[in-house]
Amino acid sequence: MAYGITGNPHKDGIWQPIAELTRWLHQRDIDFCLTDEIANGLLSRDLVDQAFCSQYTSADVASGAEVLLSFGGDGTFLRSAHAAGLDGPPILGVNVGRLGFLARVEVNETIAAIEKVDAGETGVEERLALAVEIEGDARGLQGMYPWALNDLVVDKSGTASMIAVEATVDGLALNTYWADGLITATPTGSTAYALSVGGPIVTPQVDGIVLAPIAPHTLTARPIMLPGSCELEIHVTTRDHPYVLAIDGRSGIVQPEEDLVIRVRRASGVVRLVTLPGEDYFKTVRTKLSWGQSAVF
Amino acid sequence: MAYGITGNPHKDGIWQPIAELTRWLHQRDIDFCLTDEIANGLLSRDLVDQAFCSQYTSADVASGAEVLLSFGGDGTFLRSAHAAGLDGPPILGVNVGRLGFLARVEVNETIAAIEKVDAGETGVEERLALAVEIEGDARGLQGMYPWALNDLVVDKSGTASMIAVEATVDGLALNTYWADGLITATPTGSTAYALSVGGPIVTPQVDGIVLAPIAPHTLTARPIMLPGSCELEIHVTTRDHPYVLAIDGRSGIVQPEEDLVIRVRRASGVVRLVTLPGEDYFKTVRTKLSWGQSAVF
Amino acid sequence: MAYGITGNPHKDGIWQPIAELTRWLHQRDIDFCLTDEIANGLLSRDLVDQAFCSQYTSADVASGAEVLLSFGGDGTFLRSAHAAGLDGPPILGVNVGRLGFLARVEVNETIAAIEKVDAGETGVEERLALAVEIEGDARGLQGMYPWALNDLVVDKSGTASMIAVEATVDGLALNTYWADGLITATPTGSTAYALSVGGPIVTPQVDGIVLAPIAPHTLTARPIMLPGSCELEIHVTTRDHPYVLAIDGRSGIVQPEEDLVIRVRRASGVVRLVTLPGEDYFKTVRTKLSWGQSAVF
Amino acid sequence: MAYGITGNPHKDGIWQPIAELTRWLHQRDIDFCLTDEIANGLLSRDLVDQAFCSQYTSADVASGAEVLLSFGGDGTFLRSAHAAGLDGPPILGVNVGRLGFLARVEVNETIAAIEKVDAGETGVEERLALAVEIEGDARGLQGMYPWALNDLVVDKSGTASMIAVEATVDGLALNTYWADGLITATPTGSTAYALSVGGPIVTPQVDGIVLAPIAPHTLTARPIMLPGSCELEIHVTTRDHPYVLAIDGRSGIVQPEEDLVIRVRRASGVVRLVTLPGEDYFKTVRTKLSWGQSAVF
Incomplete structure (x- = not known):
């Protein structure tokens, strides 16, 4: 060994x-x-x-x-x-x-x-990871991780007010979130940042993805659990301020003129934990x- | 046709x-x-x-x-x-x-x-159902449904205060909830009663089970998402009051001396919806x- | 002494x-x-x-x-x-x-x-109490306390589904709650039942009343804080099931044909605590x- | 006129x-x-x-x-x-x-x-405002409002993770919040940012102050309602990142080496609204x- x-x-x-x-x-x-x-x-x-x-x-x-x-x-x-x-x-x-x-x-x-x-x-336990693909260029995103074991977060930058985030699942409109931000979390990440905004605890065996808004400015926005097999698209439509993109805690700034589409799906590989x-x-x-x-x- | x-x-x-x-x-x-x-x-x-x-x-x-x-x-x-x-x-x-x-x-x-x-x-869409098996006798439970498309609920009876509910997953202790009750919901049921107590919305394709306490008397109790493959045991340990058991809205009273273990797992059959x-x-x-x-x- | x-x-x-x-x-x-x-x-x-x-x-x-x-x-x-x-x-x-x-x-x-x-x-600390006046007769309410140090609760009886509760403040319509129930709490009661449904902690010196729905079936219903000087009217409009009324934990059943109006206001007297x-x-x-x-x- | x-x-x-x-x-x-x-x-x-x-x-x-x-x-x-x-x-x-x-x-x-x-x-309706006094110098805070009709917010800056915020009320330790931030809101501000993080709605007549954490990393942190007469001190103790201070939406950056104490109390003057x-x-x-x-x- x-x-x-x-x-x-x-x-x-x-x-x-x-x-x-x-x-x-x-x-x-x-x-x-x-x-x-x-x-x-x-x-x-x-x-x-x-x-x-x-x-x-x-x-x-x-x-x-x-x-x-x-x-x-x-x-x-x-x-x-x-x-x-x-x-x-x-x-x-x-x-x-x-x-x-x-x-x-x-x-x-x-x-x-x-x-x-x-x-x-x-033993060995496998954990779902989320592959992240970013369409469009953003100078501030060098060195981002290409996948997430915990979560991918889009977040207003500090001094801004809320952002609008469009989420699409398998090509179908899900919701536009008016919020501080939006967390896309794996089961592993469900007990991290997503939990602090009211997301559910998700046991690691569940093949699913949590979408949880941060401080939503609509009372009806609730955490939603998507199937692990889906393809999620995230699009920040607010254009008057930069916003922050973070993957597993590593973050960068996206400028207003950088119009990105962030695609998230279950990675083909996994992270293994010794149990x-x-x-x-x-x-x-x-x-x-x-x-x-x-x-x- | x-x-x-x-x-x-x-x-x-x-x-x-x-x-x-x-x-x-x-x-x-x-x-x-x-x-x-x-x-x-x-x-x-x-x-x-x-x-x-x-x-x-x-x-x-x-x-x-x-x-x-x-x-x-x-x-x-x-x-x-x-x-x-x-x-x-x-x-x-x-x-x-x-x-x-x-x-x-x-x-x-x-x-x-x-x-x-x-x-x-x-088209046709299949929905997960939960098979319910009750160990022990309870006079008030005649006519309960044997499975749930939405949810199974244990709930304090009206004039009582909270109940203690032990939940076990695949033989492992999960939690004891001190609460008004506990909702076990399918993805279909996630947008019904479970949603009203802060449970997540779960898309029908997710193979999972939501466990969400009603008015928990501990601030740390949160909704949890279990894999569809698990076996869940629910046991109301409070013995000073009757409690209510409801499956898809059909309910009965369980008396204090009726010590039941409620076993819930994904049913082998499904409910089909026309899409x-x-x-x-x-x-x-x-x-x-x-x-x-x-x-x- | x-x-x-x-x-x-x-x-x-x-x-x-x-x-x-x-x-x-x-x-x-x-x-x-x-x-x-x-x-x-x-x-x-x-x-x-x-x-x-x-x-x-x-x-x-x-x-x-x-x-x-x-x-x-x-x-x-x-x-x-x-x-x-x-x-x-x-x-x-x-x-x-x-x-x-x-x-x-x-x-x-x-x-x-x-x-x-x-x-x-x-020292001595004074705590706000809520005077309760019930308009209409209900056989099941003998022995209720006439005021609340913690809270007054209307609650669905065990096997029923949600109730509709109209709340009026100083003669103005506040909301109709479709919920398991509605808690009216003093600052003292804010750390009891009301807390378990997401109500705020209210320090004892605040001259206010918390209204917090239990498992509301609308996502927009949120706890609200009313001034201590207001007069609150609570009216359960659901007529197909009995419901439960509880004051400081002592409860009784109200029958469907017993159409009560429950009036709540700050009591003229207080409860004193040794500090x-x-x-x-x-x-x-x-x-x-x-x-x-x-x-x- | x-x-x-x-x-x-x-x-x-x-x-x-x-x-x-x-x-x-x-x-x-x-x-x-x-x-x-x-x-x-x-x-x-x-x-x-x-x-x-x-x-x-x-x-x-x-x-x-x-x-x-x-x-x-x-x-x-x-x-x-x-x-x-x-x-x-x-x-x-x-x-x-x-x-x-x-x-x-x-x-x-x-x-x-x-x-x-x-x-x-x-008619005319008076609204409570919060006077803000900042002890210590911060270059980035020129032009901040000296009082708040809605709220005062301390918030992590975009790419940082959570901050630790100590809150003291009338000289007594209240809590240390590990969170994205902390909102101090008037009744008027209770239906703005504070509402998006689960704070209560507070009617304008209540003489009180809402303290509500943003995305707290402890499940037990809940919104709290303080009396309007109290003096609140807020102190961000995290020293590895700048943070954001915002008053009624106007914000500035506080650098790690700028160790501020923010004092908040009910202003002696009010804001008047035509009704x-x-x-x-x-x-x-x-x-x-x-x-x-x-x-x-």
Whole structure:
């Protein structure tokens, strides 16, 4: 089993655990590799030496890895997933900080989790991703991700008021939203931004896409669940202000004269997650969202 | 083509249109039959004569029919669907009163719609139904429907305060809801009761089940979308009051000593709807829910 | 200082604390009296003797008391408040069980709280109550409270579907709600039932009334805040089913033929709460509703 | 009676009605004056001549006016109100376009409305305004309004993720919101932006302030209603991105290093609205928000 190791270098809490993990893997002759960024971070903190780094660093940790370890939070997991690409190795999110929906292994349980991977006790869960195709040019959109594991968002830019967003499904007019913005979310993204605007929680097995307006200026606009097989077109028709397009948290500005049509459909590839024995989506939801009797009013 | 004709006898507006339709069908020698109830209603209003009735009445309009016409509203459609049974003939809902999500043909367009059926210009759409299995005995539940096209609801009885409802999915604890009640809805039912408590609109093609609490006494309880393939168990644990169980609007009282487990899963059969050319789910949604610019505030 | 002591006899947790408190008060020659129910409960548990009971029991604990102690939860507090009447003695809610919005003293801090009362370190907070006047006769409404500290609710009875409720404010039509029901809440009641249907939290100092529909079958119906000075009329126009009327949790059934007009206005009297030093409405809200960073998703 | 006339020069629909009104007033020798902007607009469209303009233009239409006419929509009304200042003349909003909450006179009823003003048949309604005091310097906030008739908003800037906003009421911690933003609204503003994020409708007579988070990343954050007498402090604690501050729609950017405390309290002055006979706040609400039976689902 070969492990790729990546993480969020801005989180101080990742270095000691990664250093320990690499020593543990090294001692057992288990194959692994680090991203440059992680290797340099370990080196600059004197947690490993140069020789160790040279041995175990790779420009592309995902391609050779059978499991990709992502140290950080859910945001880090998203970046790791995009670095790995669709249909890449299954990812194990190690949570440094607050428990995440994607980064579900506590950092002090990393080695226990690796032992389970090695023992073949873990599984793999596939998550729907949304392929995004943008018709038209926009200077501000270099470096956007080509697909979303969580969501695609069009949003008014800061000082503007609402925008008008036309949504079309399989060529049929769905609605024009007058709102701060519109979130297109996968089941995975349903517990992220979409949840904050009243979208439903969608279990990962549902083959569907959530469309949820942000602060709609019509009381009748409600979140809608579309089939995973549909093709969605999003078109911001407001022309007096720039707006923001964000895919999995990476965003750019679209200028008023840049008239884009954004096409979204289920990607042909998926993102894979390592699942641990006894892991349970609903338990994560209950924990993260503080479900339970203590909150009854 | 053989037509079964049923409807809601409590709606005065159905009789003239049904009488006209039957004359029209009769003149063209198109096969059709009426339920006893409809036949008697026409007869008592002198809209048809006894001979006509005798010729065209059937105890089971659904079994012989290739298309079932349901005159009334969405509630009538539900009753017609249950009368026809799962995997019955496709149903054409003729709307007498306000436009419905299911009863989508305006009454004055009935004959035009029949002509399209006859010309082979119509289609058939399948709708997911939920099979309901109740473990335990409850005296008040005779006559409940065995499946739901819209929804299954557990609800506090009127004078009680909230109930506690445990929900389990595929054997895993989902949540205990402290609420007025809990709605389990199909995509079809997502635009009915579930919508009134903040549930998402779910397009009919989505293979999923909505679980939406009614007036939850925890702020973190949100609507959740489960996969159509799951098995859901619902268990009201409150024992100091009776509660109400309703399936597609037909309801009964469950007594405190009657400890039921309600199992819900996707039915093996479906309900079929006649679709007219140019018909469009989103147009119905926009019309019914008053989407549009005039409501922007 | 004279204390009236009441509580919820169905909560086992009240007896030891009340017994201890009474001994403590007796030893210090501080005047107090118990309701019959509390006295009998203590006696039957051998926590006090007959002589003690005879000395300290009163048929009307509120009238002589300068402070009324209510042992239980928020529901007990409501009953104690109604037993005391409007403009009665200030009430100190001792919380046996989960922390309440009204029962805010933990049971093990009862004596510490009494010492503060005696030392003059406590304050009094006035809460708006709603006077309810019912025009028309309804057999099922005997024993309803004549005013509400929390809320007045009209609600469909269990097996019915929605009701239509007309609301008029100062003689002007406000809205007809097609809904499961309609909640009229005080600021105090805004964190009870009204909150579960999406009503706003209203701080006790606001002179206003919340009107919040339960499961409205129109997407545009939203909670509305009316001025405390208004006169509200509520009229259930649905005539095919009984409905439920509840005031502060005490409810009765109104039959279809009983055509009532329910008039609600701010009561001339208030309910008084003892406030402890350092007590803080917002802290209670944060605690009860689990506000805080740990719940950020 | 002297009329000040202002309006939104970007709305083509205002010019003919204003020209007609000025002729009508001129013929009747009723005193009035126009803003420079309106006078120039009329002149450039050849709707009036230079002499007419010279006679009737004033640099300060509000100070001499007994009634201020604002031609446009609700946004125009806000600008007119700020131009007039607190405790200025009562404003009559003439609606060019869609009906507004503030601009309530249809443009073709302008002269009829003026006749009612002249006949003494109209009234005056006072609206609560919020005084805003900003502690700390921010380069981007020149030209902000010093008070709000609708709302004060802090909002993430476009490409950022959520911000953390601490709110303090009368020196007591209320909550830290992790959200897109936080809206502080008057009753007047309750039917604007605050409504789009789930805030309650607040009738103008309520002496209260709505605090409503935008897309909160905690499920327990709900709109809260504070008393008009309170002092609110708002403090954006996120320091990694700029944020946006907007008062009645006029906005500026606050940089990360600009650590502001925003203090909000009820202004000592009010905004006055002309009310027409038979005008009715609830009717406006019903019309604007499409309340009514046709929307029952």
